[in-house]
Amino acid sequence: MSSVNSGYEGGGRTRALFSGLGAIGRVLSMVAITILGLLAVTFFISRVVPIDPVLAVVGDRAPPHVYERVREEMGLHLPVWQQFAIYVTNVLSGDLGTSVLTSRPVAQDIARYFPATLELATLGTLIGTVLGVPLGVLAAVRRGHFIDHLVRVVGLVGYSAPIFWLGLLGLLVFYANLGWVGGPGRLDISYEYMLTPVTGMVLVDAALTGDWAVFRNAISHIVLPASLLGYFSLAYISRMTRSFMLNELSQEYIITARVKGVSEQRIIWGHALRNALVPLITVIALSYAHLLEGSVLTETVFAWPGLGRYITNSLQNADMSAVLGGTLVIGVVFVAINILSDLLYRLFDPRTR
């Protein structure tokens, strides 16, 4: 929530952001510092690992001179700042190291697993936005009535229930007992290799190739995890929509519109919501970023072959370069979404121009 507020302040403070190249340079340098910070954190984590990376390569029976040579080959004899510089150069040129588990470059692995996460998080955000915004509006308009309490309860449950637990219960009820949805995984096994990956997102690929049997199957698999993520994003979005709408509805221009005889529906959906949408962009973007993160647990429960499951799998196999690569990618996506929402905010809010 604090980030939303800071979005407000940021909008007011840097009103004339697009007025000059210098301002753009400032934003870029801030992004660069943040990314450099992310790299420093992942580098630091890789240094505190109690496992000796040299021992992991040579084994504990290697003679000292072999150990020394490998140590030098890995650059570990260099001063820390030099090692960090090498690390940054590598990452910037797209080299995240090699995964011990899959023995492929980590960057390649991530490119393979990321679309599945993206697909899930995007669908979840869509569900959360399409349902959450109208719910929040109605809760603000009918304050203290049934729908307002409903939004409150939905929010409280969303903030209090462990997502992996709800996922397990969902599988128990809707898959095992009712048979309404497909089980864990993205597709039934019989469909698994029928699809030629184009974008890596099963729904998109199936639609592109016109394979509707696969498409239906993929829908039955994604609907439960996506609804679950959608629920959590709905809890957040509806609550924020409600508070933004209450803020707008108490403004004087609403009274003016009422005095002029504008219909109540138009005031709510045409005037108030339109103004509330501007801060909502930030909220929706934030919830999208959080779904990318929340997918770590969801993917584990639903055996979803995405980035989150890649990270946890690598973690359980002490595959540090894979874990840190995945962490870094999610961190960068997080930063990118934040900046994007900030830019959109400034674009849509005429007061910040």
Place this chain on the structure above:
Amino acid sequence: MTGTFERTQTLREWLTDNEPSSRTQARFGRAYLSWRSLSRNPLAMLGLIVVVGLILVAIFADQLATQSPFIGGDLRTERLQPPSAEHWLGTDSQARDIYSRLVHGSRLTLMIVVLVTVIAMPVGLLIGTVAGYAGGWLDSVLMRITDIFLAFPRLILALAFVAALGPGIENAIIAIAITAWPPYARIARAETLTIRNSDFIAAVRLQGASTPRIIARHIMPLCLPSVIVRVTLDMAGIILTAAGLGFLGLGAQPPMPEWGAMIASGRQYIIDYWWVATMPGIAIFVVSLGFNLLGDGLRDVLDPKAAR
């Protein structure tokens, strides 16, 4: 108590006195008024009952548990039993009583929450107040560091730290604390910025108080309420993160009765023996809900502007 407490005055009158004659009386009076408005909020009281209940269960776990949380019964006959008179919430795959494990697990949950708070809150408070009061380059540097930690999604960062430090409940606590402090620093800084230029700070400074003293004795206490509200609201998140780490096998290790790890151990039996994974989830849900309700209530009392 100070000598102002006369026999003719009732306790309530002493507390609500408009002209408190001592600092202690003023403090108690403020606390009493806050308590009165909190106690008028039924949902907040429900949250308080849940939190107090959690603390009591943790203290009296040995008395409340009907069986050992670690040693199960006969593996041939008592595994995966449904809830019954003997095993109120059933038994798990090791024939252990789930109710007793949940009761003992409350200690772990409480320990995680308390330790994370004890580590993260002073750090956030210190960084925020120093940055806000000092301003200039120190402020920029500290806030940039805070922003970098905020830029990482919390669970992922905690995952990465646990990966580096090794699984276990202590490391999970450290990892969660590392990810928890930045919002507190932000809030403390924002509060400090509004206090920094007020007259009483100028007066204290003219009296010759040193900067550390001003920050520690005059600014930090004023930042505390909003940070405490934020911490209370965060506690549900801390519990959920800890449970998530436990579920992934990175938090408390078996046979510890940590609730998230208990859900993970019941995961493979969920279809036929639903209670093994369901019961710990209910415990997590109720406790997080309690902290959320209490946090909402506290925010309404201490920060009326945000209550809408």
